[in-house]
Amino acid sequence: MKFNQLYSLVTLVGVAGFIIIVVYLQSTQIEYSPTHQLMSELTFGENGYILIWAFISFAMAVFSALM
Secondary structure, three states, rough: HHHHHHHHHHHHHHHHHHHHHHHHHHHHHHOOOOOOOHHHHHOOOOOOOHHHHHHHHHHHHHHHOOO
């Protein structure tokens, strides 16, 4: 596998991971309103610690997209 293909795959997996985690957190927190609250307020919920993995996933996607 070439490095370009690997970076593309890591970018896609990173973006997908970010989206999946954020949608999961938004769906499990009933009182959260994405139109009136910041995304960082997802950390106040029961599974808020998972948001760090969303940010790590997004950072990984950005880094691999730049390569």
